[in-house]
Amino acid sequence: MAAELLASSESHYFDFADLDLQSVLDAIQQSAGDVRDSIALPPKLYNSERWFDFERAAIWDKEWICVGHASLIPNAGDYFSITVIDDPLLIVRGEDHKVRALSAVCQHRGHLLGDAVGNTKHLICPFHSWSYDLTGKLTSAPEMGAHIKLADLRESHSLPSLKATEWNGFLFVCFSDSPPPLSSRLVRLSEEVRNHHMDQLIATPTVDWEDQMWNWKFMHENAIEPYHTAYLHQKVHDFAPSTKVTFAEWLDDDDGAIYHPTGFNHVDGNFTPNFKCMFPVLDTLTDDERKRVMFACVMPNLFFAAVPDGVLYYLLLPKGANNFTIRVGFLYPESTLQLPTFDATFPSVVAGLELFNNQDVEANISAHTGLKSRFARRGRYAPKEETLPQLNKWLLKRYRSFALEQGLIS
Ligand code: FES
Ligand SMILES: [Fe+2]
Known part of the structure; x- marks a missing residue:
């Protein structure tokens, strides 16, 4: 229980030891063969929160997640918000025109940063006015100098960022530090929609x-x-x-x-x-x-x-x-x-x-x-x-x- 309560915000705590995964995966195999003799997934896989926890760890924490289209943020400083399960994110185009995916969670005490869409040079938290630049770096933290130098606070309290990539104009982010390749699993689809120039x-x-x-x-x-x-x-x-x-x-x-x-x-x-x-x-x-x-x-x-x-x-x-x-x-x-x-x-x-x-x-x-x-x-x-x-x-x-x-x- 302590492990669950003390899990860091970077690694959600899930213990799947109680799931007889071999049996579940064997059952799913019956849904993943030739269409002529395959059957639907086990019904519980559509409504079990426990199974969703597993999917979250196996898929949502590992794979590239689409967050929108690059043209939603054409100019430096443009951003939009999106929440992936429990993680509110800001997808931001920086001064250097690069797209970054930042956590929208203020690293002071958790207030959310940004609006649904916007354009800004600084992300300022409404709660106590900590401020971050468009790369997520902490740039000011009022009154904190009495306890810690800003440079030191910046080391540990800048906004976490996620890997980001683009496919056909769509922006994708990944919570994993070693994301699987995306484009190699979309070769044929890319060819099919090539003339749409998405x-x-x-x-x-x-x-x-x-x-x-x-x-x-x-x-x-x-x-x-x-x-x-x-x-x-x-x-x-x-x-x-x-x-x-x-x-x-x-x-x-x-x-x-x-x-x-x-x-x-x-x-x-x-x-x-x-x-x-x-x-x-x-x-x-x-x-x-x-x-x-x-x-x-x-x-x-x-x-x-x-x-x-x-x-x-x-x-x-x-x-x-x-x-x-x-x-x-x-x-x-x-x-x-x-x-x-x-x-x-x-x-x-x-x-x-x-x-x-x-x-x-x-x-x-x-x-x-x-x-x-x-x-x-x-x-x-x-x-x-x-x-x-x-x-x-x-x-x-x-x-x-x-x-x-x-x-x-x-
Ligand atoms: S929670 Fe953001 S500045 Fe305090
Ligand atoms: Fe339909």
Whole structure:
């Protein structure tokens, strides 16, 4: 117990010795084979906080986490806030134009620094006015000189920073000092969306949909399996029928390729009230790319849909096993954002998304309730759920590697 209470803020204390991990991982293996004979994950893995603690250590503390798009902070001093599980962060563009990921926790007594978005030269804590520069260095601490020199205080009380990287304009951070490579697991996906030039698109301000009361993994499943679209979204999804879905082959060494394109019945389709793009389509797309949407999960927390006139993305930000926030954003070319009609048209695009999303939310909450029942079954996957064993393979590899590293399995 003392170990748990005295754990440093840098290393969360988790003891998994009581979990029979070998049995759990063997059970997950049944969900991570060929889609023809795989079954859903054990239901408890969607609602157990204990399992979420394990996932936090095995995945969220180890992997690259997407925090937003670089165009949200184009200028020196720009920043935005984001919370990854229990860690409030500031993603900051410094005077040197480098992007840094800093803890937003004042190192004096924990007050949070910064607003949701802003531009500043100094991060000043409202509580006792300690101040930090954009690299996280402590620059002033009123009255503290009576106890300790500022230079010494700076050594131990500057803001912790995380590793940060960029893929296709998306910013990623990692809590681990030795993060796994990111781009090598996204080779095929990068190629698939190359003509969207997502690094040159500009992000609209993000919106947080708080308190989504189901499990983050189920959200990915819902977003990336096209089986439900013909039924749950019948009529509204007919322009992008599940008969026009293709799946990618699974490759262990490029295991970020959890995506599928869905073809449209007409060119330049979109998830809008009239099922068509409401903005000019990207002039870099091929004719074939104008007839499809590319859905992709960049695990563990980025989902995007690349449509002919831009990109819609979700960041999944869990608070536990049974609650997460979706941070929603769109990417468009600068020329689209400057259209005089953009502000009048954009709400219709959002309304279109909400139409689909509201149906998904109801289904996800319902399934989350069902999966708590003693009668919940590990059901067989359908042919159009081929992406689900792929998600499970991605997860299982990380669960297993962490369990091995910790000596929890042999
Ligand atoms: S908590 Fe920030 S200055 Fe005291
Ligand atoms: Fe859906």
